[in-house]
Amino acid sequence: MTDDVIGRLQAAWSISDRLFASVKPEAMTLRPIRLRHPFIFYLGHLPAFSWNQLGGGLLGKGPVRAEFEDLFARGIDPKDDADPTAGDREAWPDMGTVEAYRDEVRGRLLAAAPEVEARAADSVMAQNGRIWHVLLEHELMHHETLLYMLACLDPAQLLGPPSVPADSGSRRGAPTNPTNPDADVGDFGDAPPMVEIPGGDVTLGRAFEGSGFGWDNEFPERAAHVADFSISRLPVTNAEMLAFVEAGGYADRRWWSDAGWDMLRHYELRQPWSWSQDRNGWRVRTVFGHARWEQNAAARWPASVSWVEAEAYACWKGCRLPTEPEWLRAVFGTPDGPERRYPWGDDDPTPRHARFGNEGWAPSPVDAHPDGASAFGLLDAVGNGWEWTTTVFAEHPGFTPYMPHYPGYSADFFDGAHRVMLGGSWATARPLLRRSFRNWFQPHYPFVFSAFRLADAPGGGNASTAG
Secondary structure, three states: OHHHHHHHHHHHHHHHHHHHHOEOHHHOOOOOOOOOOOHHHHHHHHHHHHHHHHHHHHOOOOOOOHHHHHHOOOOOOOOOOOOOOOOOOOOOOOHHHHHHHHHHHHHHHHHOHHHHHHOOOOOOOOHHHHHHHHHHHHHHHHHHHHHHHHOOOOHHHEOOOOOOOOOOOOOOOOOOOOOOOOOOOOOOOOOOOEEEEOOEEEEEOOOOOOOOOOOHHHOOOEEEEEOOEEEEOOOOEHHHHHHHHHOOHHHOHHHOOHHHHHHHHHHOOOOOOOEEEEOOEEEEEEOOEEEEOOOOOHHHOEOOOOHHHHHHHHHHOOOEOOOHHHHHHHHHOOOOOOOOOEOOEOOOOOOOOOOOOOHHHOOOOOOOOHHHOOOOOOOOOOOOOEEEEEEEOOOOOOOOOOOOOOOHHHHOOOOOOOEEEEOOOOOOOHHHHOOOOOEEEOOOOOOOOEEOOOEEOOOOOOOOOOO
């Protein structure tokens, strides 16, 4: 088991290296998102985090390079960018020095494997390879962070994709999505757009023992009851979001919370941040350029917006966003009671089920994967876009920050200011698609690869049915 996860960690290191290599060296100190550090920080953060957790934390070894383990220890929680100096420094270490540090850390980590194995009897982090999973999944999560930072960088500062899948188009960002190109948005046979979900029990979290690796907020397991509700079969698409834009939704105060209205004014948004228009019509920014709505099927991609934008759209439609328990019930539940491992069943995710793992460098149309349907008929619930819920990120009852050298992984964000996101995006690695994995962001943050769908009470009411 340990050899397997170490092998996957080494593969993740290779992906990290290829992503950083897509940025021109002179752009490594740029901050395309003011709510994030520059690229050079993340080049150092990944090895520094790994050594702080395994070398210094679990094994009690001294630093590899103490100033780097301090400098690169922790990122920024994206609260706001009102302070233009947040995360800035007069100078960062040069790229070659940071790369040499990275390589030395990696070598020391691999050399420490026997010592980690020897600690399995007395350390929960050494048992079942947990510490290696921490390093692996931390690396995988930052691949997604890097990808949405790349999507905000001036394309002139990019060297192009490190490798281009067959359906991802040209170097300057014409990703294509040939699956089902003639389908109408939201047309899935004769199925209605909203699905009525009968009330029932739902499992949140999971048991700590015997269930494989998980982060602290995934434990322990608890049950909740969800009342009857209805939910949209498909996520809201760019084409549907455009109707809101063209109806003046971004200028109409009626649909927006105070926080949402403040965000619009702060970013001067008149449409989702990744959209733009030119003489040829609407387009969406992707990692390595722009995708045309019709040429690239981007009109049928999930609308990637902040929580406050999703909330405003839902209000305009007379609906709401689902809660975390409701979403889990609709996606993993079944009419006869038993819950599934994935929406479609127990089989591991494959490209026929969902868009994930940075396939194609872009989303797919929301109806492109009928084999990924849930028991209740929901499509596109895993992969393609992290789905917003109304649930505030908080601990499950009985929560324990079991990682002794990373107690704040989740607890630092139990502040009432973050909303739960579920399901994964097109850029999310396969291990993070598990049912219990929870993502979280602040409601105003627009850069994550997101999606959302509408919920309602049967009969058209919009009162929430679960917390």
